[in-house]
Amino acid sequence: MDYELRTMDYGRDIMKKSRKNIKILHLYYDLMNLYGDWANAAAMARELSCRACDVVIHKKSVGDDLNFSEYDFICVGSGTEHSLIAAMRDLAKHKKSLIRQIEEGTAVLATGNSHELFGSRVIDRNGNRHEMLGLIDFETVQEGARITGDCICEASFLNGRDKPGKNGEQGKQNKPDEPVIGFINRAKGVQNGDIKRPFYVRPGKGANFKAHSEGIIYKNLLGTYLTGPILVRNPLLLEYFASLLTKEYDGDKHKSDDVFFKYQKKAYEAAKAALGGK
Amino acid sequence: MKVFFAVLLCKILYFTGKLVGKGSSLPGKIVLKIFPDILAGLKLPEIIIAVTGSNGKTTTTELITYILKAGGMKAAYNHEGSNQTEGIATLLLRVASFCGRVKPDAIVMECDERYLKKIFEKVRPSALLVTNLCRDQLTRNGHHEFVKDCISEAIEAAGHDMRLILNADDPYVASLAADSQTYAKDVLWFGIEGEHKNPESRDKIIDNDKPEAQGKPDFGMYDDGAFCTVCKERMEYTYRTAGHFGDFGCTLCNLKRKNPDIEAQIKNDGTLLFSEGAKLRMPLPSITAAYNLCAAAAASKTANIAISDAVKILDGYELKSGRTAVFSLGSRKGLLLISKHENSFAYNAWLKWISRKDKPCTVIILVDSISRKYYTCETSWLWDIDFNLLACQNVVNVVLAGQYVYDLATRFAMTDIAPEKMGYVTDLKDLREYVQKNTMGDIYTLTCFADKAKLKKVFRQTF
Numbered sequence: 246m247d248y249e250l251r252t253m254d255y256g257r258d259i260m261k262k263s264r265k266n267i268k269i270l271h272l273y274y275d276l277m278n279l280y281g282d283w284a285n286a287a288a289m290a291r292e293l294s295c296r297a298c299d300v301v302i303h304k305k306s307v308g309d310d311l312n313f314s315e316y317d318f319i320c321v322g323s324g325t326e327h328s329l330i331a332a333m334r335d336l337a338k339h340k341k342s343l344i345r346q347i348e349e350g351t352a353v354l355a356t357g358n359s360h361e362l363f364g365s366r367v368i369d370r371n372g373n374r375h376e377m378l379g380l381i382d383f384e385t386v387q388e389g390a391r392i393t394g395d396c397i398c399e400a401s402f403l404n405g406r407d408k409p410g411k412n413g414e415q416g417k418q419n420k421p422d423e424p425v426i427g428f429i430n431r432a433k434g435v436q437n438g439d440i441k442r443p444f445y446v447r448p449g450k451g452a453n454f455k456a457h458s459e460g461i462i463y464k465n466l467l468g469t470y471l472t473g474p475i476l477v478r479n480p481l482l483l484e485y486f487a488s489l490l491t492k493e494y495d496g497d498k499h500k501s502d503d504v505f506f507k508y509q510k511k512a513y514e515a516a517k518a519a520l521g522g523k
Numbered sequence: 524m525k526v527f528f529a530v531l532l533c534k535i536l537y538f539t540g541k542l543v544g545k546g547s548s549l550p551g552k553i554v555l556k557i558f559p560d561i562l563a564g565l566k567l568p569e570i571i572i573a574v575t576g577s578n579g580k581t582t583t584t585e586l587i588t589y590i591l592k593a594g595g596m597k598a599a600y601n602h603e604g605s606n607q608t609e610g611i612a613t614l615l616l617r618v619a620s621f622c623g624r625v626k627p628d629a630i631v632m633e634c635d636e637r638y639l640k641k642i643f644e645k646v647r648p649s650a651l652l653v654t655n656l657c658r659d660q661l662t663r664n665g666h667h668e669f670v671k672d673c674i675s676e677a678i679e680a681a682g683h684d685m686r687l688i689l690n691a692d693d694p695y696v697a698s699l700a701a702d703s704q705t706y707a708k709d710v711l712w713f714g715i716e717g718e719h720k721n722p723e724s725r726d727k728i729i730d731n732d733k734p735e736a737q738g739k740p741d742f743g744m745y746d747d748g749a750f751c752t753v754c755k756e757r758m759e760y761t762y763r764t765a766g767h768f769g770d771f772g773c774t775l776c777n778l779k780r781k782n783p784d785i786e787a788q789i790k791n792d793g794t795l796l797f798s799e800g801a802k803l804r805m806p807l808p809s810i811t812a813a814y815n816l817c818a819a820a821a822a823s824k825t826a827n828i829a830i831s832d833a834v835k836i837l838d839g840y841e842l843k844s845g846r847t848a849v850f851s852l853g854s855r856k857g858l859l860l861i862s863k864h865e866n867s868f869a870y871n872a873w874l875k876w877i878s879r880k881d882k883p884c885t886v887i888i889l890v891d892s893i894s895r896k897y898y899t900c901e902t903s904w905l906w907d908i909d910f911n912l913l914a915c916q917n918v919v920n921v922v923l924a925g926q927y928v929y930d931l932a933t934r935f936a937m938t939d940i941a942p943e944k945m946g947y948v949t950d951l952k953d954l955r956e957y958v959q960k961n962t963m964g965d966i967y968t969l970t971c972f973a974d975k976a977k978l979k980k981v982f983r984q985t986f
C-alpha cells in the first residue's frame with residue numbers, strides 16, 4: 246500500500262522556473278509511527294515550501310517497492326519493540342540500496358527506537374538476537390521495563406553551522422547554547438559500541454546508564470531515542486535538515502508569514518524554559 | 524487482632540481523609556506499610572470483578588456496580604478512582620467488618636493496567652474485564668503493546684479459575700486469550716455489531732466515512748489496526764466501528780475476531796439493541812458509551828445477572844462520573860467535554876461528535892497541565908489527534924488556550940482550518956472575554972480533569 250500525497254500546496258507558483266522538486270519518504274508510516282513521528286515529514290515539507298521547493302511526501306510500508314534513490318529526505322519513526330523487528334524483516338530486502346543512499350549523502354532522520362535499525366543487532370528482553378542493517382557498529386540490549394522522560398540535549402553538530410539567510414545571503418551562526426529538546430520513551434536497556442554520538446543529554450538519560458551521550462550520526466543520517474515530532478519541537482534541527490537539501494530561501498512564501506513557524510519558535514522557547522534550559 | 528486494628532485504622536484514615544478532601548489511596552498505603560500482608564487475612568466475597576483497560580475503566584466499573592446493586596446485591600467499588608494496590612486496599616478495608624469479613628456480596632475494582640499483577644498478588648478476582656487497549660498516557664505507559672504484556676503476565680499469574688471478559692472487537696485485547704492456552708476456552712466476549720448488519724447506523728455513530736475505515740490511512744493519522752499484534756503481518760478488516768476496533772483478521776496467524784457472546788447494535792435513535800432483543804437508551808450516543816454499556820452487561824453476567832435484566836437496569840442511566848457539564852456564557856450555551864489528555868481516542872470521539880452538530884459553534888481546546896500526576900513537556904500526543912475534524916462548516920471559531928497554547932498552535936497550523944477562525948489565548952484570565960468578544964455560537968470546551976477546575980473559574984460556574 247502506498248499513497249502519494251501532495252501536501253502544503255500553498256504559495257506554489259507554477260510560473261516560477263526556479264522551484265526545486267523535493268521528494269520525502271515517510272518510511273513505515275503505519276508501522277513505525279507511535280509517538281506522532283509523522284509530523285517530522287510534515288514539518289520538512291512546510292520548511293522546504295518556504296525555500297522555493299515543490300514537495301511531495303511518499304508514504305511506504307511493509308511489502309512496498311522501495312527505490313531510495315528517488316528521495317531527498319527519508320524519515321522513519323518510533324514503534325513498539327515487536328514492530329521494530331517487523332520493520333527490519335522488511336528492510337532486510339532493501340539493505341544494500343538503503344546503505345548506498347546513506348553513503349551517498351541522502352538525509353535520513355530516525356526517531357525513537359527506529360535508529361536501532363542502523364546498528365548491528367538488537368537483543369530483545371527474552372535474549373533473542375535480531376540482526377539489523379549493520380551500518381554502524383553498535384548493539385542494543387533491551388530489558389523488560391521502560392525509560393521515559395523529558396530531555397535537554399546539547400547538540401554540538403548544530404553549533405557554528407551557517408544558518409541560511411534570506412534570499413541566499415549568509416546567515417548568522419547558531420548560538421552554541423540552543424539545545425535540542427524532546428522526550429525519550431523506550432525500552433530500558435543499553436547500547437554497546439564505541440560510536441560517535443550527536444547528543445549529550447543533560448537532564449535525561451543517555452543511551453547507556455552512565456554515559457550521557459545518545460543517538461547516532463553518520464554522514465547525513467541522524468538517529469536518536471528522542472521520539473515523535475522533534476523537527477516541530479526544534480526549529481534549529483528543522484533548519485539543519487532543510488539546509489542539507491537546499492540553502493535557498495527565495496520562495497513565494499516566507500517563513501515570517503506562516504503561523505506554524507511563529508508558534509514553533511514560541512513553543513520551543515516555552516518548553517525550554519519549563520525544562521530549565523538556558 | 525491485627526485485622527481489627529488494620530480495619531479500624533483504615534476506616535479512621537478514610538473518613539478523616541474524606542473530611543479534609545484527601546485522596547483515597549493514602550489509608551491503604553499507610554495500613555499496608557504497617558501490615559504488609561493484611562489483605563491475605565481478609566475474608567473476601569465470591570464475586571470480585573476487576574476492570575482494566577485504556578478507556579472506560581471508571582465508567583464501566585460504576586455501571587457494573589449499579590447493575591449489581593439494582594439486581595439486589597450489596598456491592599462496593601473504588602469510586603474515587605484510586606486504582607493501584609493502595610486504592611484497592613482502602614476499598615476492601617473500609618467495607619470490611621472488624622473481624623475481617625468484607626461485607627458486600629460483590630466487589631468491583633477498577634485496576635491500573637500496569638499494577639494488575641501486583642494487585643492480583645494481594646486479591647485474586649473471580650473475573651477480569653479488559654475494556655480496550657489504546658494509546659493512552661504514553662509518557663507513563665510506554666505503549667499499549669507494552670501494557671498488553673503487563674496484563675498478560677497478570678493473567679498468567681492469577682491462574683485458572685479467573686474468568687476473562689474481553690472486547691472481541693479489539694485485536695490487542697483479543698490477543699490476551701491467544702497468549703494463554705488455559706484461557707482460550709473460558710472467555711466471555713463482548714462486541715458491537717458492524718454496519719454490514721446494521722446499515723442505518725453507518726453515518727451517525729459508527730465510523731465508516733473515515734478513509735482509514737476503507738483501509739487507507741489519511742496523512743498524519745495513525746492506524747493501530749494495520750498490523751497483527753501477535754505476528755506483525757498485515758491485518759484485514761471487513762468493517763471497523765472505531766479506531767482499531769472491528770471485524771479484524773490476521774492475514775497470517777489465527778488471530779481474528781471471535782463471535783461475541785454479548786453483542787449489541789447501535790441504533791440511529793441513540794439506543795443500543797442487544798442480540799437478546801433487549802434495548803436501552805444510551806446516556807450519550809457514542810461508540811465509547813456503547814462499548815462501556817456492553818462490557819458492563821457482560822460483566823454482570825458473571826455475577827449471575829441475565830443480560831435482559833442488566834439492560835433493563837441500564838436503560839437511561841445517568842453516569843455519576845460525568846464526562847460532560849453544562850454552562851452558560853451570557854445567552855450562549857456551553858458544554859464542557861472532559862477528555863483525558865494524552866489520549867487521542869477519547870479526543871477524536873468528541874471531535875467527531877462536535878463536527879456532526881448542525882448549529883454553528885465555537886470550540887475551545889484547553890491544555891494547561893497535561894496530567895495532574897506528573898509534569899512533562901511531551902506533546903507528541905497532539906499529533907495523534909485528528910484535529911482536522913474541526914475543519915467543517917458548523918465550527919466557526921476554534922480557540923486554543925493554556926500553557927501549551929503554542930504547541931497546540933503548531934499542531935493546528937497543520938490542519939485545513941481557516942486561519943481567520945483561529946484564536947490563541949495564552950493567559951486563562953483573558954479567555955472569557957476573548958470568547959465573548961471574538962467568537963459565536965454554542966461553546967464546546969475540551970479539556971481534561973486536571974484543567975476542569977481552571978475552567979470553572981474562567982466561566983464562573985459550578986460544574
Ligand SMILES: [Zn+2]
Pocket residue numbers: 751752753754755756773774775776777778
Ligand atoms: Zn497474526
